[in-house]
Amino acid sequence: MRNLALESTASVQIPCSSKGRISRLAHDLASGDRFIAVENVLGGEEVQVEVWKVGGKGQVDDVPCAILMAPAASNAATQVIALNVLAEQQILCMVLRGGTIATAPLEADFATLGVQFEVVGEVESGILSAAWSPEEDVLVLLTGASELLQMTPTFDVLSEASLNTTSYGEEQQVNVGWGSKSTQFHGSAGKQAAQAAPPEVVGLSPDDDALPKISWRGDAQFFSVSAVDEGRRVIRVYSRAGMLQNTSEPVPGLEHTLAWKPSGALIASTQRFGSSAPGLGAGKEGRHDVVFLERNGLRHGEFTLREEGRYRIKELDWSAGSEVLTVWIEREEGDVVQLWTINNYHWYLKHAVHPPVPGEHFTTVQWHPELSLRLIVTTLTHILDRSFAWITARSTESVPRDTGTVAIIDGSTLLMTPFRRMNVPPPMCGYRLPLGGNGEPPIDLAFDTDKDRLAVLRQNSVEVWELNIVVGNGKVADPVKVCDSTLEQAIDTRQVELSGNHVTVLGYDWEEERDVVLQLQSEDGSAWDKTVMASTGSGRLVSATDGHPLLFQGTSGEVVSIADNAVQLRLPVFCFQTAFIPSPTPAVIGMSSKGTLYAVSETTTLTLTTNCTSFMLSTDFLIYTTSAHQAHFVPIADDLTSLLMEPDTTLPEFEKRKVERGSRIVTVVPSNMALVLQMQRGNLETVNPRPLVLQTMRRDLDGSDYRSAFLACRKHRIDLNELAEHDPAMFMRDIPLFVEQVDDVDHINLFLTGIGQSSQSIERKNEICDAIRTQLEQRDLKRYVSSILTAHVVKSPSDVESGLKLLLRLRDENPEIVEEAIKYIIFLVDVDRLFNIALGMYDFSLVLMIAQHSQKDPREYLPFLRELAELEENYQRFRIDDHLGRHSTALEHLRLAGDTQWDRAKKYVDVHAHLWPHALRLWKEDKEKEAELQEMYGDYLMEKKDYSSAALAFLLSQKTEKALQAQEAALAWRDLFALATQAGASPDRLSAIGRRVADKLCSKRRYAESAQVLLDYVHDVDEAVNTLLLGSGYNEAVRVAYLHQCPELVEDRVRPSVLNSAENVLEDLEEMGEQLRKQVTRWEELQEKKRAYPGEFYHQGEEEEGEGLGVHDVDVMSATTAGTRFTRFTLAPTILTSGTGTTKSAKGRRKTERKRLSGKKGSVDEEEYLVSSVLKLCTRLEGVQREVGGLVRFLILWEEGRARELGRALEGFEREVKGVGTNDR
Structure with missing residues (x-):
């Protein structure tokens, strides 16, 4: 479009x-x-x-x-x-x-x-036609002797053939009669009906110049020749080698024009109809068609020219990109070149080029061989160079006046489609706007930026139309021409802009040789103000909103004010397509011819993308499509404005969506949340992108139009939670209005379901559900019963019980609707869950109501209900709660059932151990039962080996013996002996308990506590000193010996133990030093080997990994499975290999780990093992230092020489360790 x-x-x-x-x-x-x-x-x-x-x-x-x-x-x-x-x-x-x-x-x-x-x-006979191939390597000549010559670039003859021949060509088609008239059954008409019709008379058009023409296909593989043969025009197709391939079927009135589409699809010519001369096509007198033929010579479509009067078709020519077909028409009053394009199988007359001087004739018409839309025409002494570009004429009114109207030029008729009301694919349209004017297409169109008006630029005039488009039903539009102004200045116009009452025309003044801008100064259209610009035929007006100064873009991208010629903004390059953003930061959006999309303000130049195919500025978004088949949506008020104000900001990731390959933007209709796209083949697609839908929804919410916002979300699958999250405070205030506008029960149910599934906080969701439920109950409980039930169910957690209570209320007040309400709540909630919740309310009538309206088999639930009905109330509720897994409530009902259920309660708590704290609270007032429970709880804790807690439970139940056992097991010896003494235990028993506890403490390496028990309760000083010496408690051992008047223990026990420990420490230091030296030496050897022979170092050890693979086994491994020198560092399974390898067993993994920890010499893990061993020695040194510190004090007193020896050994080892840490190895 x-x-x-x-x-x-x-x-x-x-x-x-x-x-x-x-x-x-x-x-x-x-x-x-x-x-x-x-x-x-x-x-x-x-x-x-x-x-x-x-x-x-x-x-x-x-x-x-x-x-x-x-x-x-x-x-x-x-x-x-x-x-x-x-x-x-x-x-x-x-x-x-x-x-x-x-x-x-x-x-x-x-x-x-x-x-x-x-x-x-x-060539003696003369040359009638000549054409070089597109690759400039073959020249085809048609001579006056009806010969076809092919020559090389050095003008050597490649081939020579007669132009007039009776041969059809190498690709002559064979007709076997299928579908032909002679093979059909004709009934009573008989065989006469099968006779072929008399052949049609085929002759020349009176406009034919009788000269042959040549046209090459774009790939230079074939060329066509149109020549007169036996009184009629024939088109022949030749191969590159000059061999005749096909001959066209007879076409009455076929003319001399010939143009092969560069893409290779069609050969264009012209055909004349009427009876003014013999041999013309049968049809209306004066009809003139552009006809198309395929390479095989058969017809393939046509379109009719719209010329009247006396004229002649001089030539046809295709643009380099096969997009535009030019028709050069000679008239007595002056030539014209028409530009035709095709879309959806319809040919449009888009533009007409006239000579600069009225009545003048063209001498050549030619497209640029590379630039697709550049046309060069010549007159007797002038060359006219015109470049064209594709543009979409569309309205850009703001919401809510936007109509989304798009205008398509088709000759002197505008095809108008208001997309807000309809989506009509071209060539159809919403309505037609006839312009008149001798069938000439307008030069340019411009919609008013803020009103429903259209400016039409003609060759010498400007028209303004009031479209009066009706958005609702009825007549689509009632267009009225409100202005028709003639341009007095002789300028070559090319652009018009309409903003409010301001009409502006851009053109080229031949006398000034500059671009000029004409601005309408009077309401009657008689006075124009002229401003001469600096550019020469290639500037562009920038469409601005009403009230903003008109802008002009120069050839270098500078955007100037027409009023004072001051530079306002500067685009990096000239951009044919631009859009203006007036506020808050004035900016211009422009797309270059190479597809780069710029956003430019006074201080910032942004490159939004480099592969843009189309863009449009809507009320809230800059929308553009890319060659990656995506549509991007840039919020103007937020992202784009902030980016233009902060030049160093990185471009964020704008919201986008995929579109069909080759799609381009036709228009945007914000009121309909619609983006209209056109595919390459011409058909239209209307999509509703999420950003447009959300923006329209928010606009509706700001205006408290909750119904429109809800319907938009529902239609376009937007989360209904957005309605509540847009402005939470406002929504809570407007809940009565929301319910009133939405009104429909199903719609309210849908909204409540969306709220329940949203990510809002639980408190927020429940607040909304309760507020809506309250409003519905106040309005009409009977009508909105399903919505009220929904509000209960979607809460977090679901308040199904309140919904069931509503059913009980309805059963009493509105029995006629209770059945539908039950069915609805069964639809909302799983019936088994609903059955259990109803059962948990202890109302069997409600349970039966739910069960009877479900698919449950009565044999499944009736026996169970009958059994429950016969039980005592508290025990009945215990059974129900236990059935539902509500153990705490079940235990409470057992307590209410009295002493008869005491034994059952104890068993129940014993089975459900998590109930112990709850049970103790329930029976707190009954001391006897509480004590029994405490004893049972203590036994449970003993089984769980929570001895400390068990001891406390036994104490509370006054079970002293069990408490003593628990404390002894917990090694809480202080509490143990205190309780034993309090209970009156004999000294012998205390001694026996003390010896057991001391042994256990010693086994736990709690030597000091063990010695304390032996002294206080066993009164065994000798054993206490021995225990202290086991824990290297030499000071304490000496103190205890002298305290208890046993000095002999110092000489007999303490001194030998100190000397023995010193000897052990010396041996340990010597062993640690030897190990350290060996491992450091080996580590240095590995480092030296790594530096000297890196390849050998990385390759060593693979024999161990490969279970002893030798040199003679190499051939067994394939080239794809053999490891490289780095294999051992990449042998871990990856995404690609882990699925194909054999998984190691636990035993295999343990074996591998042991091998790694062993540090076998030459293995892969040796270096890691050496480093780890040295670190372990350093950690071990810390313990030795502490032990030496305890020994030295006594060695100085008893064996000073040994003390010095121990000190020297420790210092020597410390130096070695320090040397390992500081040496740069």
């Missing part, structure tokens, strides 16, 4: 003689220069051809760069039939109708006049 807009225009005048006329032009793609052939027939027999060089910026030398004098062909409208630049040969080749083929070298600078063409060949 795009239109062709004029991007730039330029004109160059060739300073040739008054008798000369431009006949051909050629492009030098390497330099950007153009060569223009100007011919002048002298005396009717000789032609002088001047070649003028035009630079890339339009500069022309004062003299021609080359001249050729050659024989002229008689009665020829044009002498030069081909002019081409051969890039590989660096020559300029010219072919003349008189038969001359000439070349001239491409000089870097044609400084002087007189460069002559070199004639490289002559």
Whole structure:
């Protein structure tokens, strides 16, 4: 749904003689220069051809760069039939109708006049047509003798064949009669009906110039020739080698025009209809079609031109990208070049190019060979260079006035579609807006930025239409023309903008040779204000909102104010498509021709993407699509504004969604939350992106339109929780309004379900559910019963019990709706859970109501209910609670059942051990039962080996013996002896208990406590001293010996123990030193080997890993499974290998670990083992230091020499350890 807009225009005048006329032009793609052939027939027999060089910026030398004098062909409208630049040969080749083929070298600078063409060949019969292949390696000539010649770039003949032949071609089709008329059954009509119809008369059009034409396919594999053969026009298709492939089917009235689509699909020509001459197509008089043929010569569609009066089709030509077909029409009042495009199998007339001087004729019409939408036309002495670009004419009103209207140019009719009301794929539309004006398409369209109006730029006038689009039902629109202003200035207009009552036109003034801006100054459209700009034919107006100064973008991207020509912003490059953001930070969005999307403010230039295919600015978002087939949504008020104000900020990840391959934005309708996309094949797709939906929903919520917001979320699958989270305080205030607007029971149920499944806090969810439930109960309990039940169920945790209580209330007050309510709550809650909750309410009638409306089998629950009904109330409730797993409540009901259930209660607590604390609280007032429970609890704790807690339980139950056993097991000896003494234990028993406890403490290495028990309760000083010596408590041992008047123990026990310990420490230090030296030496050897032979070092040890693989076993391993020198460091299973390897058993893993800890010499783990061993020695040293500190004091007194020896040994080992830590190895 795009239109062709004029991007730039330029004109160059060739300073040739008054008798000369431009006949051909050629492009030098390497330099950007153009060569223009100007011919002048002298005396009717000789032609002088001047070649003028035009630079890339339009500069022309004062003299021609080359001249050729050659024989002229008689009665020829044009002498030069081909002019081409051969890039590989660096020559300029010219072919003349008189038969001359000439070349001239491409000089870097044609400084002087007189460069002559070199004639490289002559064809005596003349040359009627010539065409180089797209690759410039084959030249096809059609001679006056009806011969087809193929030549190389060095002008050697490749092939020669007759143009007129009766052969169809190598690919002649075979008709076996299937589906033909002669093979059909004709009933009573008989065999006469099967006879073939008389052949249609095929002749020439009176407009045919009788000259042959050549057109190559874009890939240079085939070319077509259109020539007159036996009084009719025939198109033949040849291969690159010059072999005839196909001949076209007879087409009455087929004309001389010929253009093969570069993409290779179709061959275009023209066909005339009527009866004014024999052999024309059967049809309306004056009808003229552009027809298409396939490579096999068969017809493939057509479209009808919309011309009236006397005219003639001169030529057809395709743009380089096969997007646009030009139709060159000769008229008596002046030529015109029409630009046609196709979409959805419909041909649109998009643009018309007229000569700058009315009544003038074109001499050539040619598309640029590389730039797809650049058209070059020439008159007698001027070159007109026009560049086009695709653009979508769409309305941009703000919400809620947005209509999403898109206008498509199709000749003098505008196809209008308001997408807010309908989605109509082209070529259909919502309504048609006829413009009149001799069928000429408008130059440009512009919608008002804030109103439902449209400006139409014609060749010499501007029209403004009030569209009056109806959003609701009825007539789509009632357009009225409110202004029709004629442009007095003779300018080449190309753009119009409409903002409020301001109409602005941009064009090129031929006299000023500058862009000019015309602004309408009077309401009647009679006065225009003219402003001359600095650019020359390639500037662009920037659409601004009403009230903002009009802006203009220059050729370098500078955006200036038209009023004072002051630079406001600056785009990095010229961007044909732009959009203006007025506030809060004025900015311009622009997309370059290479697909780079810029956002520019006064201080910041952002590159949003480099692969943009289309974009549009809506009320709240900048939306753009990319070649990665994604649509991106940039919030204007938040992200884009903050980025433009903070230039150093990194671009965030904007929200995006996938779109179909090749999709482009047609328009955005914010009120409908719709983004309209067009696919490459032309069909439309309307999507509702999440950002647009959320923005519209929030706008509705801000306006308290809860119904519209709810329906939008429901339709587009947005979490309904968003309604409550947008403004929580406002929503809680508006809950009565929310219920009133939403109203529908199903909708309220859906909303409550969404709240229950949301991620809000439990308190917040329950608050909303309770508030809505209260409001529903106040409005109509009977109508909203399902919603009230939903509000109970979706709470966290679910308040199903309150919902069941509501059923009981309904059973009494509204029995007619209770059945539906039960069915609904069964739908909400699992029936088994519901059955259990009802059972837990101890109301069997409610249980039966739930069960009867479920799918439960009565045989499953009726016996159980009957059994329960016969029990005493408290025991009945115990059974129910126990059945439901509510053990605490079940125990409470057992207590209420009295002494008869005491034994059952004890067993129940014993089975459910977590009930012990609860049971003790329940029977706290009954001291006898509490004591019994405490004793049972103590026994339970003894089994769990919680001896300390068990002792306390036994004490509370006054079970002293059990308490003593528990304390002894807990080694709480202080409490134990205190309790034993309090209980009156005899000294012998205390001694026996003390000896047992002392042994246990000693086994736990609690030597000091063991010695204390032996002294206090066993009164065994000798054993106490021995125990202290086991724990190296030499000081305490000496103190105890002297305290208890046993000095002999110091000499007999303490001194030998100290000397023995010193001897052991010396041996340990010697052993540790030897181990340290060996391991450090080995570690140094490994480091040296690693530095000297790294390859050997990394490879060693693989024999151990491979269970003794030797050299003779190498061939057993394949090249893909053999390890490298780094295998041992990468042998751990990875994602790719762990699934295919054999999993090791626990025994295997233990064996591997033992091997690793063993530190076998030469193994992979040796270095790690050495480091670990040294660290362990350092840790062991700390214990030795503490032990030596306790020994030295006594050794100085008893064996001073041994003390010094021990000190020297310890210092020596410490030095060695310190040397390992500080040495740089």
